Amino acid sequence: MALRLDYTVRETAKNVQRNVVITVASVLCVSVSLALVGFALMARQGVERATGYWQGDIQFIVWMNVESTSDQIEGISRSLDENRGVEDLTFFDQEAAYEEFLDLFADTPEMAETVTAADLPPSFRVVPVDKSPEAVAELVSQYQGQPGVMRVSTATEAIEAIQAISNFLTSVGLAVAVILLVVAVLIILTTIQLAIYTRRREIEVMRLVGASNSFIRIPFMLEGLLQGLVGAVLAIGALAIFKPFFEDSLPAEELPLFSELTFSSVEMFGTYLFLTSVGILVGTVAAAIAVSYFLDT
Protein backbone atom coordinates (compact mmCIF):
# COMPACT_ATOMS: atom_id res chain seq x y z
CA MET A 1 0.00 0.00 0.00
CA ALA A 2 1.22 3.43 -0.85
CA LEU A 3 1.95 5.29 2.38
CA ARG A 4 0.79 8.82 2.22
CA LEU A 5 3.65 11.12 3.02
CA ASP A 6 1.52 14.09 3.99
CA TYR A 7 -0.48 11.94 6.40
CA THR A 8 2.63 10.44 8.00
CA VAL A 9 4.33 13.80 8.41
CA ARG A 10 1.19 15.39 9.83
CA GLU A 11 0.58 12.61 12.35
CA THR A 12 4.21 12.57 13.49
CA ALA A 13 4.16 16.34 13.94
CA LYS A 14 0.93 16.06 15.92
CA ASN A 15 2.41 13.44 18.24
CA VAL A 16 5.46 15.56 18.95
CA GLN A 17 3.30 18.62 19.50
CA ARG A 18 1.06 16.85 21.98
CA ASN A 19 3.91 15.63 24.15
CA VAL A 20 6.34 18.49 23.85
CA VAL A 21 7.82 18.30 27.34
CA ILE A 22 8.72 14.65 27.36
CA THR A 23 9.88 14.88 23.74
CA VAL A 24 12.30 17.63 24.74
CA ALA A 25 13.47 15.49 27.66
CA SER A 26 14.21 12.50 25.47
CA VAL A 27 15.94 14.58 22.80
CA LEU A 28 18.15 16.25 25.43
CA CYS A 29 18.98 12.92 27.01
CA VAL A 30 20.05 11.52 23.64
CA SER A 31 22.12 14.60 22.89
CA VAL A 32 23.90 14.69 26.27
CA SER A 33 24.81 11.02 26.07
CA LEU A 34 25.95 11.27 22.46
CA ALA A 35 27.97 14.41 23.21
CA LEU A 36 29.68 12.46 25.97
CA VAL A 37 30.45 9.63 23.58
CA GLY A 38 31.74 12.18 21.10
CA PHE A 39 34.04 13.86 23.61
CA ALA A 40 35.35 10.51 24.79
CA LEU A 41 36.13 9.44 21.22
CA MET A 42 37.70 12.79 20.43
CA ALA A 43 39.90 12.68 23.54
CA ARG A 44 40.97 9.14 22.80
CA GLN A 45 41.87 9.99 19.22
CA GLY A 46 43.80 13.04 20.37
CA VAL A 47 45.78 11.21 23.01
CA GLU A 48 46.42 8.24 20.75
CA ARG A 49 47.78 10.54 18.12
CA ALA A 50 49.95 12.47 20.54
CA THR A 51 51.40 9.32 22.05
CA GLY A 52 51.39 7.31 18.88
CA TYR A 53 55.10 6.54 19.03
CA TRP A 54 54.79 4.94 22.39
CA GLN A 55 52.77 1.88 21.53
CA GLY A 56 53.56 -1.42 23.23
CA ASP A 57 56.39 -1.47 25.72
CA ILE A 58 58.69 0.87 23.90
CA GLN A 59 60.41 2.88 26.59
CA PHE A 60 62.86 4.94 24.67
CA ILE A 61 63.73 5.91 21.13
CA VAL A 62 67.23 6.52 19.79
CA TRP A 63 66.86 9.12 17.07
CA MET A 64 69.75 9.13 14.57
CA ASN A 65 70.88 12.20 12.71
CA VAL A 66 69.40 12.57 9.27
CA GLU A 67 72.98 12.72 7.95
CA SER A 68 74.27 9.81 10.04
CA THR A 69 76.32 7.31 8.06
CA SER A 70 75.34 3.72 7.64
CA ASP A 71 78.41 2.80 9.70
CA GLN A 72 77.14 4.87 12.58
CA ILE A 73 73.69 3.29 12.31
CA GLU A 74 75.27 -0.11 12.06
CA GLY A 75 77.32 0.60 15.19
CA ILE A 76 74.34 1.69 17.31
CA SER A 77 72.31 -1.25 16.01
CA ARG A 78 75.01 -3.75 16.98
CA SER A 79 75.53 -2.11 20.36
CA LEU A 80 71.79 -2.20 21.15
CA ASP A 81 71.56 -5.75 19.86
CA GLU A 82 74.34 -6.93 22.13
CA ASN A 83 73.14 -4.92 25.10
CA ARG A 84 71.77 -7.32 27.69
CA GLY A 85 69.50 -4.59 29.06
CA VAL A 86 67.58 -4.53 25.75
CA GLU A 87 64.72 -6.94 25.34
CA ASP A 88 63.43 -5.96 21.93
CA LEU A 89 64.53 -3.61 19.19
CA THR A 90 62.89 -2.21 16.09
CA PHE A 91 64.71 -0.14 13.51
CA PHE A 92 62.79 2.47 11.57
CA ASP A 93 64.70 3.58 8.51
CA GLN A 94 63.80 6.83 6.75
CA GLU A 95 61.20 5.11 4.55
CA ALA A 96 59.52 3.53 7.56
CA ALA A 97 59.66 6.84 9.42
CA TYR A 98 57.97 8.48 6.45
CA GLU A 99 55.28 5.79 6.37
CA GLU A 100 54.63 6.37 10.04
CA PHE A 101 54.57 10.10 9.55
CA LEU A 102 52.00 9.75 6.79
CA ASP A 103 49.95 7.54 9.08
CA LEU A 104 50.02 9.96 11.96
CA PHE A 105 49.11 12.86 9.73
CA ALA A 106 46.82 11.03 7.36
CA ASP A 107 44.14 13.68 7.83
CA THR A 108 46.37 16.70 7.34
CA PRO A 109 47.82 16.12 3.87
CA GLU A 110 49.16 19.70 3.76
CA MET A 111 51.52 18.63 6.54
CA ALA A 112 52.66 15.53 4.63
CA GLU A 113 53.41 17.55 1.51
CA THR A 114 56.10 19.56 3.23
CA VAL A 115 58.03 16.50 4.34
CA THR A 116 59.95 13.82 2.43
CA ALA A 117 61.57 10.62 3.65
CA ALA A 118 64.95 12.28 3.52
CA ASP A 119 63.86 14.88 6.10
CA LEU A 120 63.02 12.30 8.72
CA PRO A 121 65.49 10.77 11.15
CA PRO A 122 65.89 7.00 11.29
CA SER A 123 65.30 5.63 14.76
CA PHE A 124 65.57 2.60 17.04
CA ARG A 125 62.52 1.78 19.14
CA VAL A 126 63.77 0.02 22.22
CA VAL A 127 61.99 -2.21 24.72
CA PRO A 128 64.28 -2.60 27.76
CA VAL A 129 64.31 -5.69 29.96
CA ASP A 130 63.94 -3.58 33.08
CA LYS A 131 61.28 -0.92 32.57
CA SER A 132 61.88 1.01 35.79
CA PRO A 133 62.67 4.71 35.24
CA GLU A 134 66.16 4.26 36.74
CA ALA A 135 67.11 1.39 34.45
CA VAL A 136 65.74 3.26 31.42
CA ALA A 137 67.66 6.39 32.40
CA GLU A 138 70.84 4.30 32.72
CA LEU A 139 70.35 2.83 29.21
CA VAL A 140 69.51 6.24 27.76
CA SER A 141 72.74 7.72 29.12
CA GLN A 142 74.72 5.00 27.30
CA TYR A 143 73.46 6.16 23.92
CA GLN A 144 73.08 9.87 24.47
CA GLY A 145 75.86 11.64 22.57
CA GLN A 146 77.09 8.59 20.67
CA PRO A 147 78.30 9.35 17.14
CA GLY A 148 75.39 9.77 14.74
CA VAL A 149 72.79 9.96 17.53
CA MET A 150 70.63 13.09 17.39
CA ARG A 151 68.95 12.52 20.74
CA VAL A 152 67.34 9.85 22.86
CA SER A 153 63.79 10.39 24.04
CA THR A 154 62.01 8.41 26.72
CA ALA A 155 58.41 7.58 27.39
CA THR A 156 58.21 9.89 30.29
CA GLU A 157 55.97 9.26 33.22
CA ALA A 158 53.93 12.20 32.01
CA ILE A 159 52.96 10.32 28.89
CA GLU A 160 52.13 7.23 30.82
CA ALA A 161 50.07 9.32 33.20
CA ILE A 162 48.25 10.99 30.36
CA GLN A 163 47.56 7.66 28.74
CA ALA A 164 46.33 6.23 32.01
CA ILE A 165 44.13 9.23 32.73
CA SER A 166 42.86 9.29 29.19
CA ASN A 167 42.03 5.60 29.29
CA PHE A 168 40.30 6.01 32.61
CA LEU A 169 38.31 9.05 31.53
CA THR A 170 37.40 7.47 28.23
CA SER A 171 36.13 4.35 29.98
CA VAL A 172 34.20 6.32 32.57
CA GLY A 173 32.84 8.65 29.90
CA LEU A 174 31.75 5.77 27.71
CA ALA A 175 30.21 3.92 30.64
CA VAL A 176 28.21 6.98 31.68
CA ALA A 177 27.25 7.54 28.05
CA VAL A 178 25.99 3.98 27.70
CA ILE A 179 23.89 4.34 30.85
CA LEU A 180 22.51 7.63 29.54
CA LEU A 181 21.73 5.99 26.21
CA VAL A 182 19.77 3.29 28.00
CA VAL A 183 17.94 6.04 29.88
CA ALA A 184 17.32 7.76 26.55
CA VAL A 185 15.85 4.55 25.14
CA LEU A 186 13.53 4.31 28.15
CA ILE A 187 12.43 7.94 27.86
CA ILE A 188 11.80 7.68 24.13
CA LEU A 189 9.94 4.45 24.74
CA THR A 190 7.76 6.23 27.31
CA THR A 191 7.20 9.18 24.96
CA ILE A 192 5.99 6.86 22.25
CA GLN A 193 3.89 4.88 24.70
CA LEU A 194 2.29 8.17 25.68
CA ALA A 195 1.72 9.10 22.04
CA ILE A 196 0.14 5.70 21.43
CA TYR A 197 -2.04 6.10 24.51
CA THR A 198 -3.11 9.60 23.49
CA ARG A 199 -4.15 8.26 20.12
CA ARG A 200 -5.60 4.94 21.22
CA ARG A 201 -9.09 5.72 19.94
CA GLU A 202 -7.77 6.72 16.54
CA ILE A 203 -5.67 3.58 16.45
CA GLU A 204 -8.70 1.48 17.38
CA VAL A 205 -10.68 3.02 14.53
CA MET A 206 -7.75 2.60 12.14
CA ARG A 207 -7.59 -1.10 12.96
CA LEU A 208 -11.32 -1.39 12.57
CA VAL A 209 -11.45 0.08 9.10
CA GLY A 210 -8.44 -1.91 7.90
CA ALA A 211 -5.46 0.44 8.04
CA SER A 212 -2.38 -1.70 7.46
CA ASN A 213 -0.07 -2.40 10.39
CA SER A 214 2.78 -0.44 8.84
CA PHE A 215 0.49 2.51 8.24
CA ILE A 216 -0.36 2.60 11.95
CA ARG A 217 3.23 2.02 13.07
CA ILE A 218 5.20 4.32 10.83
CA PRO A 219 4.29 7.66 12.44
CA PHE A 220 5.44 6.30 15.81
CA MET A 221 8.60 4.77 14.40
CA LEU A 222 9.33 8.04 12.67
CA GLU A 223 8.79 9.92 15.91
CA GLY A 224 11.39 7.79 17.69
CA LEU A 225 13.82 8.09 14.82
CA LEU A 226 13.39 11.86 14.79
CA GLN A 227 14.05 12.17 18.51
CA GLY A 228 17.27 10.19 18.13
CA LEU A 229 18.30 12.18 15.08
CA VAL A 230 17.61 15.59 16.62
CA GLY A 231 19.48 14.49 19.75
CA ALA A 232 22.46 13.50 17.61
CA VAL A 233 22.40 16.78 15.70
CA LEU A 234 22.41 18.74 18.97
CA ALA A 235 25.29 16.62 20.28
CA ILE A 236 27.29 17.25 17.11
CA GLY A 237 26.57 20.96 17.38
CA ALA A 238 27.83 20.95 20.97
CA LEU A 239 30.97 19.04 19.96
CA ALA A 240 31.70 21.43 17.10
CA ILE A 241 31.28 24.44 19.37
CA PHE A 242 33.37 23.09 22.25
CA LYS A 243 36.07 21.44 20.17
CA PRO A 244 38.44 24.47 20.17
CA PHE A 245 38.22 24.83 23.97
CA PHE A 246 38.82 21.14 24.34
CA GLU A 247 41.94 21.27 22.18
CA ASP A 248 43.32 24.22 24.12
CA SER A 249 42.86 22.44 27.41
CA LEU A 250 45.13 19.51 26.48
CA PRO A 251 48.58 19.68 28.10
CA ALA A 252 50.44 20.08 24.82
CA GLU A 253 53.79 20.93 26.35
CA GLU A 254 53.82 17.63 28.24
CA LEU A 255 53.82 15.66 25.02
CA PRO A 256 57.36 15.77 23.78
CA LEU A 257 57.33 14.56 20.20
CA PHE A 258 54.42 15.91 18.26
CA SER A 259 52.58 18.19 20.56
CA GLU A 260 50.30 19.42 17.85
CA LEU A 261 46.84 18.05 18.41
CA THR A 262 44.40 18.66 15.65
CA PHE A 263 41.01 17.15 15.15
CA SER A 264 40.64 17.72 11.48
CA SER A 265 37.28 17.81 9.79
CA VAL A 266 37.83 14.41 8.20
CA GLU A 267 38.41 12.77 11.54
CA MET A 268 35.40 14.47 13.09
CA PHE A 269 33.24 13.58 10.12
CA GLY A 270 33.65 9.91 11.01
CA THR A 271 32.77 10.62 14.64
CA TYR A 272 29.75 12.70 13.63
CA LEU A 273 28.55 9.97 11.29
CA PHE A 274 28.95 7.46 14.10
CA LEU A 275 27.01 9.63 16.55
CA THR A 276 24.22 10.20 14.03
CA SER A 277 23.92 6.46 13.45
CA VAL A 278 23.83 5.76 17.18
CA GLY A 279 21.18 8.45 17.67
CA ILE A 280 18.97 7.06 14.92
CA LEU A 281 19.53 3.53 16.19
CA VAL A 282 18.59 4.46 19.77
CA GLY A 283 15.43 6.26 18.65
CA THR A 284 14.33 3.53 16.29
CA VAL A 285 15.01 0.71 18.74
CA ALA A 286 13.06 2.51 21.47
CA ALA A 287 10.16 3.15 19.09
CA ALA A 288 10.20 -0.44 17.89
CA ILE A 289 10.01 -1.71 21.47
CA ALA A 290 7.19 0.70 22.30
CA VAL A 291 5.27 -0.16 19.16
CA SER A 292 5.61 -3.91 19.61
CA TYR A 293 4.65 -3.72 23.29
CA PHE A 294 1.81 -1.24 23.15
CA LEU A 295 0.51 -1.39 19.60
CA ASP A 296 0.60 -4.97 18.39
CA THR A 297 -1.66 -6.44 21.01
Added chain:
Amino acid sequence: MIRLDNVTKVYKGDVPALREANVNIDKGEFVFLVGASGSGKSTFIRLLNREEVPTEGQIWVAGKDVSSLSSSKVPFLRRNLGCVFQDYKLLTNKTVTENVAFALEVIGRPKSVIRSQVPAILELVGLADKARSFPHELSGGEQQRVSIARAFVNRPLILLADEPTGNLDPATSVGIMRLLERINKTGTTVVMATHDRSIVDKMRRRVIELERGSIIRDQARGVYE
Protein backbone atom coordinates in the same frame (compact mmCIF):
# COMPACT_ATOMS: atom_id res chain seq x y z
CA MET B 1 -20.38 -15.08 2.43
CA ILE B 2 -19.89 -16.19 6.03
CA ARG B 3 -19.43 -19.77 7.17
CA LEU B 4 -18.60 -21.19 10.58
CA ASP B 5 -17.55 -24.84 10.78
CA ASN B 6 -17.62 -26.31 14.28
CA VAL B 7 -16.31 -23.11 15.79
CA THR B 8 -15.45 -23.08 19.47
CA LYS B 9 -13.96 -20.13 21.28
CA VAL B 10 -12.63 -20.49 24.79
CA TYR B 11 -11.14 -17.48 26.55
CA LYS B 12 -8.23 -18.30 28.81
CA GLY B 13 -9.28 -20.98 31.27
CA ASP B 14 -12.91 -19.95 31.05
CA VAL B 15 -16.03 -21.74 29.91
CA PRO B 16 -16.51 -21.64 26.15
CA ALA B 17 -17.92 -18.32 24.90
CA LEU B 18 -18.98 -20.09 21.73
CA ARG B 19 -19.20 -23.85 21.26
CA GLU B 20 -19.37 -25.92 18.11
CA ALA B 21 -21.11 -23.24 16.12
CA ASN B 22 -22.14 -24.12 12.55
CA VAL B 23 -23.60 -21.24 10.58
CA ASN B 24 -23.88 -20.39 6.91
CA ILE B 25 -24.85 -16.86 5.90
CA ASP B 26 -25.38 -16.05 2.23
CA LYS B 27 -24.62 -12.86 0.40
CA GLY B 28 -27.25 -10.22 0.98
CA GLU B 29 -28.79 -11.81 4.07
CA PHE B 30 -29.86 -9.82 7.13
CA VAL B 31 -29.22 -11.81 10.28
CA PHE B 32 -30.01 -11.02 13.91
CA LEU B 33 -27.90 -12.56 16.65
CA VAL B 34 -29.98 -12.63 19.80
CA GLY B 35 -29.47 -13.88 23.32
CA ALA B 36 -28.87 -12.67 26.84
CA SER B 37 -25.74 -10.79 27.85
CA GLY B 38 -22.80 -13.18 27.87
CA SER B 39 -24.47 -15.62 25.50
CA GLY B 40 -21.68 -15.22 22.95
CA LYS B 41 -23.08 -12.62 20.53
CA SER B 42 -20.13 -10.29 20.80
CA THR B 43 -17.69 -13.17 20.55
CA PHE B 44 -19.45 -14.22 17.33
CA ILE B 45 -18.97 -10.72 15.89
CA ARG B 46 -15.37 -10.46 17.11
CA LEU B 47 -14.55 -13.78 15.47
CA LEU B 48 -15.89 -12.55 12.15
CA ASN B 49 -13.73 -9.42 12.04
CA ARG B 50 -10.78 -11.35 13.41
CA GLU B 51 -10.46 -9.46 16.66
CA GLU B 52 -10.44 -12.97 18.09
CA VAL B 53 -9.28 -16.25 16.61
CA PRO B 54 -11.30 -19.42 17.18
CA THR B 55 -9.94 -22.05 19.57
CA GLU B 56 -11.26 -24.72 17.26
CA GLY B 57 -12.99 -24.88 13.90
CA GLN B 58 -12.85 -22.77 10.77
CA ILE B 59 -14.39 -19.46 9.82
CA TRP B 60 -14.79 -18.24 6.27
CA VAL B 61 -15.54 -14.57 5.67
CA ALA B 62 -15.79 -13.10 2.16
CA GLY B 63 -13.97 -16.09 0.70
CA LYS B 64 -11.09 -15.99 3.20
CA ASP B 65 -10.24 -18.50 5.89
CA VAL B 66 -10.19 -16.07 8.80
CA SER B 67 -8.99 -18.64 11.32
CA SER B 68 -5.64 -19.05 9.58
CA LEU B 69 -5.24 -15.53 8.23
CA SER B 70 -1.82 -14.01 8.93
CA SER B 71 -1.96 -10.79 10.93
CA SER B 72 -0.56 -8.80 8.03
CA LYS B 73 -3.58 -9.81 5.93
CA VAL B 74 -6.14 -8.90 8.57
CA PRO B 75 -6.36 -5.23 7.48
CA PHE B 76 -7.39 -6.35 3.99
CA LEU B 77 -10.11 -8.56 5.45
CA ARG B 78 -11.40 -5.63 7.48
CA ARG B 79 -11.66 -3.44 4.40
CA ASN B 80 -14.42 -5.80 3.30
CA LEU B 81 -16.14 -5.55 6.67
CA GLY B 82 -17.92 -2.55 8.08
CA CYS B 83 -18.27 -2.45 11.85
CA VAL B 84 -20.76 -0.54 13.96
CA PHE B 85 -20.80 -0.53 17.75
CA GLN B 86 -23.04 0.49 20.59
CA ASP B 87 -20.63 3.28 21.61
CA TYR B 88 -20.14 4.61 18.03
CA LYS B 89 -16.34 4.89 18.40
CA LEU B 90 -16.22 8.31 16.76
CA LEU B 91 -13.18 10.54 17.06
CA THR B 92 -14.28 13.49 19.15
CA ASN B 93 -11.72 15.92 17.75
CA LYS B 94 -12.85 15.39 14.19
CA THR B 95 -15.95 16.65 12.42
CA VAL B 96 -18.52 14.33 10.89
CA THR B 97 -16.88 14.67 7.49
CA GLU B 98 -13.42 14.10 8.93
CA ASN B 99 -14.55 11.04 10.85
CA VAL B 100 -15.88 9.43 7.71
CA ALA B 101 -12.97 10.59 5.57
CA PHE B 102 -10.53 9.16 8.12
CA ALA B 103 -11.69 5.63 7.30
CA LEU B 104 -10.77 6.15 3.65
CA GLU B 105 -7.64 8.14 4.36
CA VAL B 106 -6.00 5.49 6.52
CA ILE B 107 -6.46 2.79 3.91
CA GLY B 108 -4.73 5.02 1.39
CA ARG B 109 -7.65 6.07 -0.79
CA PRO B 110 -6.82 9.04 -3.00
CA LYS B 111 -8.13 12.48 -2.04
CA SER B 112 -10.36 12.67 -5.10
CA VAL B 113 -12.19 9.50 -4.03
CA ILE B 114 -12.56 10.82 -0.49
CA ARG B 115 -13.95 14.13 -1.75
CA SER B 116 -16.66 12.42 -3.79
CA GLN B 117 -17.50 9.47 -1.51
CA VAL B 118 -17.86 11.24 1.82
CA PRO B 119 -20.62 13.72 0.87
CA ALA B 120 -22.46 10.93 -0.95
CA ILE B 121 -22.49 8.64 2.07
CA LEU B 122 -23.49 11.49 4.41
CA GLU B 123 -26.40 12.14 2.04
CA LEU B 124 -27.34 8.45 2.28
CA VAL B 125 -27.40 8.44 6.09
CA GLY B 126 -29.24 11.76 6.17
CA LEU B 127 -26.53 13.88 7.71
CA ALA B 128 -25.55 16.10 4.80
CA ASP B 129 -26.44 19.19 6.83
CA LYS B 130 -24.34 18.11 9.82
CA ALA B 131 -21.16 17.52 7.85
CA ARG B 132 -19.17 20.08 9.79
CA SER B 133 -20.51 19.30 13.25
CA PHE B 134 -18.47 17.60 15.91
CA PRO B 135 -19.74 14.38 17.50
CA HIS B 136 -20.61 16.08 20.81
CA GLU B 137 -22.96 18.42 18.92
CA LEU B 138 -24.98 15.46 17.64
CA SER B 139 -27.70 13.30 19.19
CA GLY B 140 -27.02 9.61 19.85
CA GLY B 141 -28.94 8.59 16.75
CA GLU B 142 -27.00 11.04 14.62
CA GLN B 143 -23.71 9.80 16.03
CA GLN B 144 -24.67 6.24 15.17
CA ARG B 145 -25.49 7.38 11.63
CA VAL B 146 -21.99 8.83 11.35
CA SER B 147 -20.62 5.54 12.59
CA ILE B 148 -22.65 3.66 9.98
CA ALA B 149 -21.52 6.09 7.30
CA ARG B 150 -17.93 5.42 8.28
CA ALA B 151 -18.48 1.66 8.23
CA PHE B 152 -20.19 1.76 4.85
CA VAL B 153 -18.24 4.44 2.99
CA ASN B 154 -15.80 1.86 1.65
CA ARG B 155 -18.74 -0.22 0.35
CA PRO B 156 -17.91 -3.37 2.34
CA LEU B 157 -19.43 -6.73 1.47
CA ILE B 158 -20.49 -7.29 5.05
CA LEU B 159 -21.69 -4.96 7.78
CA LEU B 160 -21.26 -6.17 11.37
CA ALA B 161 -23.27 -4.35 14.02
CA ASP B 162 -22.84 -5.05 17.72
CA GLU B 163 -25.84 -3.62 19.62
CA PRO B 164 -26.07 -0.58 17.34
CA THR B 165 -29.30 0.58 19.00
CA GLY B 166 -28.20 -0.29 22.54
CA ASN B 167 -27.87 3.37 23.56
CA LEU B 168 -30.81 4.72 21.58
CA ASP B 169 -34.46 5.29 22.33
CA PRO B 170 -37.03 3.22 20.39
CA ALA B 171 -37.98 5.95 17.91
CA THR B 172 -34.35 6.66 17.03
CA SER B 173 -33.66 2.93 16.83
CA VAL B 174 -36.29 2.58 14.15
CA GLY B 175 -34.50 5.19 12.07
CA ILE B 176 -31.22 3.32 12.45
CA MET B 177 -32.87 0.03 11.46
CA ARG B 178 -34.31 1.65 8.33
CA LEU B 179 -30.84 2.78 7.44
CA LEU B 180 -29.41 -0.71 7.96
CA GLU B 181 -32.21 -2.12 5.83
CA ARG B 182 -31.36 0.27 3.03
CA ILE B 183 -27.74 -0.77 3.23
CA ASN B 184 -28.81 -4.41 3.18
CA LYS B 185 -30.85 -3.74 0.02
CA THR B 186 -27.69 -2.69 -1.80
CA GLY B 187 -26.58 -6.31 -1.48
CA THR B 188 -24.54 -5.88 1.69
CA THR B 189 -24.77 -8.77 4.13
CA VAL B 190 -25.74 -7.46 7.58
CA VAL B 191 -25.09 -9.32 10.84
CA MET B 192 -26.48 -7.55 13.87
CA ALA B 193 -26.19 -8.59 17.50
CA THR B 194 -29.00 -7.19 19.59
CA HIS B 195 -31.29 -7.78 22.51
CA ASP B 196 -33.84 -5.29 21.33
CA ARG B 197 -36.90 -7.52 21.17
CA SER B 198 -39.22 -5.07 19.39
CA ILE B 199 -36.82 -4.51 16.53
CA VAL B 200 -36.33 -8.21 15.89
CA ASP B 201 -40.03 -8.94 16.07
CA LYS B 202 -40.89 -6.10 13.72
CA MET B 203 -38.29 -6.88 11.05
CA ARG B 204 -38.98 -10.63 10.73
CA ARG B 205 -35.53 -11.55 9.46
CA ARG B 206 -33.34 -14.56 10.07
CA VAL B 207 -32.67 -14.98 13.79
CA ILE B 208 -29.82 -16.94 15.33
CA GLU B 209 -30.28 -17.36 19.07
CA LEU B 210 -27.37 -18.05 21.36
CA GLU B 211 -27.45 -19.35 24.89
CA ARG B 212 -24.28 -19.81 26.92
CA GLY B 213 -22.25 -20.07 23.75
CA SER B 214 -24.44 -22.56 21.92
CA ILE B 215 -26.70 -21.87 18.97
CA ILE B 216 -30.12 -22.99 20.15
CA ARG B 217 -32.16 -21.60 17.29
CA ASP B 218 -31.56 -20.60 13.66
CA GLN B 219 -34.79 -19.48 12.12
CA ALA B 220 -35.66 -17.69 8.88
CA ARG B 221 -38.09 -14.78 9.33
CA GLY B 222 -37.89 -15.33 13.09
CA VAL B 223 -38.89 -13.39 16.17
CA TYR B 224 -36.91 -12.66 19.31
CA GLU B 225 -38.25 -15.69 21.16
